[in-house]
Amino acid sequence: MSTTTAGHLIVDQLERAGIRRVYTVPGESFLDVLDGLHGSSIQNVVARQEGGAGFMALAEGRLTELPGVAMVTRGPGAANAFIAIHTAHQDATPMILFVGLIPVADRGRESFQEFDINAWFGSTAKKVVTLDDAASAARVVDDAIFTALSGRPGPVVIGLPEDVLVHVVEDATVAPRKVSSPEPSAAALAELEGRLAAACRPLIVVGGEGWTTESGEELAGWASRHGVPILADFRAYDAVPHRSDAYAGSLGYGRSDANAARLDEADLVLFLGCVRGDVLSDGYKRGLDAETIVVNADANLLGHFGRVDQHITADVSAFSAALAATNSAVRPDAGWFAGARADHLAFSAPQPDGGIGVDLGAAMEILTKEMDDDAVLTFGAGNHALWPARYLAHNSANSLAAPRNGAMGMGIPAAVAASLAYPGRQVISVAGDGCFMMNGQEIATAMGYGAKFIVLVVDNGIFATIREHQENHYPGRPSGTHMTNPDFAALARSYGGYGERVDRTEDFAAAFRRAVDSGLPALLHLPQDPATRSPKTSAN
Structure with a gap:
C-alpha cells in the first residue's frame, strides 16, 4: 500500500466524501493540508478574513447537502472564526472547522499563538477533537462529517498540530458513513392522526435544516388539502413555498401581531424540524398551552421549551412524505385556514x-x-x-x-x-x-x-x-x-x-x-x- 502524509490524507478523505469547496485563510500551521489541496478536485476559496471564511462555510452547510468546511490557523485565526461556530451551533447548521495548532511538544508552554481548543469551542460545537494520531486522519474527518450532519446538525472543530500533519501514514481513505434519515413509525403517525383529528385550530411551524423543494411542496400540499396553516420559524422562511395557500408567514423578530396571536390561539402546534425556542415564542411567552407535537431528528430536543405531548424522531423530508401519504381526518374551525393566509398576504x-x-x-x-x-x-x-x-x-x-x-x-x-x-x-x-x-x-x-x-x-x-x-x-x-x-x-x-x-x-x-x-x-x-x-x- 502506498503512503502519504496526514495532511494529504485529510484532503483525500474530504474528496471521497464529496466536498467541493473549502474556505480558508492560509496559515503556516497547516501547510501540509494546503499542499494537499494543490491539484485537488476541491476548490480552495481563499477568504480575506477568518470570520468571512467561517460564514462562507456556514452558508454552504445551510444551502447544500454537505457540511461547509473552513480552515484557519491557530489562536488569532481561530478567534476570528469563532463567530461562525457560534452561529452554526445556535442555528443547528452542519459545518466543519479545521484549525492549525502548535506542535505537540510546544503545548503548555505559552508558545506562539497557543490556545486551548477544547476550552474555546467545547460549549459551542457538537464535537471538538485534536488529531494527535496521524494514522487516524481519514477516520477523524469521516466522523466529523457524520457528526455534523446527524441528529441535530451543528459544527465540528478539528485541531491539526502542524507536526502531526507531516507524519507519513498509509494512503487509505475510509468509506463515508451514511447518515440515516429516520422515518416516522406507523404507530407514531396513527397517534398523530388522532391528535390532529381532535384539534379545532391546528398549526404547523416549520424550521431547521434538511428541507428540499419536494418535501416543502409535499407538506404544503397536505396542509392545503386539510386546512392547516403553516408558519415558519425565524429565518427558516424557505422551508415551504410561499406560493402555497397554506403558508401564513413567520414567527420571531419581525413577525406580524396576527401570527403572534395565532400561536396563542392554536389548540395544537406541530413543530416540524424546529423547537419552541425563545425567539419563536417571544421570549418563552407564546404558544405554551397548546397540545404540542415535535417532529425532530434530535432525540434531546435541545432548545425546546414547554410541553411535549408527542415527540416523533424523524427527518423532515421523510416525515413530510409520510404525512402526505396519509388520509387525515383533520377538520379545523371554519375561517382558521383562510384567515391565516389573508393576514399573511396583507402583511407581506x-x-x-x-x-x-x-x-x-x-x-x-x-x-x-x-x-x-x-x-x-x-x-x-x-x-x-x-x-x-x-x-x-x-x-x-x-x-x-x-x-x-x-x-x-x-x-x-x-x-x-x-x-x-x-x-x-x-x-x-x-x-x-x-x-x-x-x-x-x-x-x-x-x-x-x-x-x-x-x-x-x-x-x-x-x-x-x-x-x-x-x-x-x-x-x-x-x-x-x-x-x-x-x-x-x-x-x-x-x-x-x-x-x-x-x-x-x-x-x-x-x-x-x-x-x-x-x-x-x-x-x-x-x-x-x-x-x-x-x-x-x-x-x-
Whole structure:
C-alpha cells in the first residue's frame, strides 16, 4: 500500500466524501493540508478574513447537502472564526472547522499563538477533537462529517498540530458513513392522526435544516388539502413555498401581531424540524398551552421549551412524505385556514415607508418583480433584514442564508458561497451599513473566484437596532450608535465590481437592472432615512 502524509490524507478523505469547496485563510500551521489541496478536485476559496471564511462555510452547510468546511490557523485565526461556530451551533447548521495548532511538544508552554481548543469551542460545537494520531486522519474527518450532519446538525472543530500533519501514514481513505434519515413509525403517525383529528385550530411551524423543494411542496400540499396553516420559524422562511395557500408567514423578530396571536390561539402546534425556542415564542411567552407535537431528528430536543405531548424522531423530508401519504381526518374551525393566509398576504404586501432617501418598501416591491423564482437571499443581522424577511418570497428550498443567532457580518460571505454553490441562480444580499462593514471585504473574494451577486447596502448612518432600543429605554440619550460610512459604491468599484449610488426611490428599478446586466459582483448604495426603523404598513 502506498503512503502519504496526514495532511494529504485529510484532503483525500474530504474528496471521497464529496466536498467541493473549502474556505480558508492560509496559515503556516497547516501547510501540509494546503499542499494537499494543490491539484485537488476541491476548490480552495481563499477568504480575506477568518470570520468571512467561517460564514462562507456556514452558508454552504445551510444551502447544500454537505457540511461547509473552513480552515484557519491557530489562536488569532481561530478567534476570528469563532463567530461562525457560534452561529452554526445556535442555528443547528452542519459545518466543519479545521484549525492549525502548535506542535505537540510546544503545548503548555505559552508558545506562539497557543490556545486551548477544547476550552474555546467545547460549549459551542457538537464535537471538538485534536488529531494527535496521524494514522487516524481519514477516520477523524469521516466522523466529523457524520457528526455534523446527524441528529441535530451543528459544527465540528478539528485541531491539526502542524507536526502531526507531516507524519507519513498509509494512503487509505475510509468509506463515508451514511447518515440515516429516520422515518416516522406507523404507530407514531396513527397517534398523530388522532391528535390532529381532535384539534379545532391546528398549526404547523416549520424550521431547521434538511428541507428540499419536494418535501416543502409535499407538506404544503397536505396542509392545503386539510386546512392547516403553516408558519415558519425565524429565518427558516424557505422551508415551504410561499406560493402555497397554506403558508401564513413567520414567527420571531419581525413577525406580524396576527401570527403572534395565532400561536396563542392554536389548540395544537406541530413543530416540524424546529423547537419552541425563545425567539419563536417571544421570549418563552407564546404558544405554551397548546397540545404540542415535535417532529425532530434530535432525540434531546435541545432548545425546546414547554410541553411535549408527542415527540416523533424523524427527518423532515421523510416525515413530510409520510404525512402526505396519509388520509387525515383533520377538520379545523371554519375561517382558521383562510384567515391565516389573508393576514399573511396583507402583511407581506409592500407599502411605501416614506421619509428621505430610498424607500425600502417601494424597493422591495420592485424586487418582487425582478427576482428569479429560485433566487437565493442572504443577509446578516440588523433592522435592514426586516424588509426582505417580510416582503420577499421563497418558492425554492435552499434559498435563504441568514443567521438565526443574530450575528452581524454574514450577508456578503454568504452571498459568495451561495453564488459558488449555485452558479446558475440569482443571488441577492441585503446589508445594513454596519453589517456590511464587518465582512464587506469579501467582495474581493467574489472577484477572485467568479462569484456574482447583487448587494443592497442600506445606509442610515447608525446601528439602527441598538438606537431603537436606546430610544425606548433611554430616550434622548443616543450613545455609541453613530457611524461614519465610506462611499460604498466607490468601494465596490475599487474591488473591480459594479457600484452605484441610488438616492431616489424612482431610480432604483433601472439601477437594479444595470447591476444585473453588469455581470459582476454589484453593489447598490441606498441611503435611508435614519428615522425609519421598520416597514410601515396598514396591516400588522
